[in-house]
Amino acid sequence: DAKTTQPPSMDCAEGRAANLPCNHSTISGNEYVYWYRQIHSQGPQYIIHGLKNNETNEMASLIITEDRKSSTLILPHATLRDTAVYYCIAVWAGTASKLTFGTGTRLQVTL
Amino acid sequence: ETGVTQTPRHLVMGMTNKKSLKCEQHLGHNAMYWYKQSAKKPLELMFVYNFKEQTENNSVPSRFSPECPNSSHLFLHLHTLQPEDSALYLCASSRDRLADSSGANVLTFGAGSRLTVL
Numbered sequence: 662d663a664k665t666t667q668p669p670s671m672d673c674a675e676g677r678a679a680n681l682p683c684n685h686s687t688i689s690g691n692e693y694v695y696w697y698r699q700i701h702s703q704g705p706q707y708i709i710h711g712l713k714n715n716e717t718n719e720m721a722s723l724i725i726t727e728d729r730k731s732s733t734l735i736l737p738h739a740t741l742r743d744t745a746v747y748y749c750i751a752v753w754a755g756t757a758s759k760l761t762f763g764t765g766t767r768l769q770v771t772l
Numbered sequence: 773e774t775g776v777t778q779t780p781r782h783l784v785m786g787m788t789n790k791k792s793l794k795c796e797q798h799l800g801h802n803a804m805y806w807y808k809q810s811a812k813k814p815l816e817l818m819f820v821y822n823f824k825e826q827t828e829n830n831s832v833p834s835r836f837s838p839e840c841p842n843s844s845h846l847f848l849h850l851h852t853l854q855p856e857d858s859a860l861y862l863c864a865s866s867r868d869r870l871a872d873s874s875g876a877n878v879l880t881f882g883a884g885s886r887l888t889v890l
């Protein structure tokens with residue numbers, strides 16, 4: 662699976678959009694980009710995934726660049742409850758169960 | 773309530789004790805997983821089960837012994853652990869070990885069992 666690189670931490674004001682970047686420059690054509698988040702002392706929670714098209718669900722939007730070398734997770738209106746560690750994971754669909762979590766981005770949402 | 777329930781939530785044990793962690797899922801999933809999260813380290817995959825059969829053992833020491841009696845239950849038996857085994861142990865489940873045609877294979881995690889080995 663391709664390695665992903667994320668900034669270690671980010672801050673966001675409550676009510677503003679949080680844009681979390683992820684670099685996956687070595688991603689292959691059949692690898693998906695998954696995003697999970699982990700609120701302190703809880704299990705990770707699935708957010709969204711995509712292959713090459715932009716995706717949106719009730720939690721977030723995922724924007725994948727045309728060359729697929731990077732992506733951005735967008736939380737449109739961040740709240741204090743969105744404070745968590747966000748993990749970007751590139752994984753081949755055939756082994757999508759074997760998620761390799763990196764260190765992620767710690768997002769702090771402030772008043 | 774995520775659909776994956778782990779018990780106990782907290783466990784303190786001595787190095788000579790034998791204890792077990794339990795995971796139960798009510799999602800109708802066929803694959804179950806154990807992950808370990810040590811302080812300031814990324815999550816590490818330990819074991820994968822699919823339809824009760826172990827499909828992955830990520831070089832886990834034998835003092836950790838998994839058991840999957842059916843697709844809804846997963847146990848992690850602990851014996852003669854070391855203090856460095858203190859960690860958050862997370863159970864997860866998914867519909868299958870492989871992704872579907874949309875590329876989706878979403879893991880649902882439990883809240884974890886925090887283990888302290890004295």
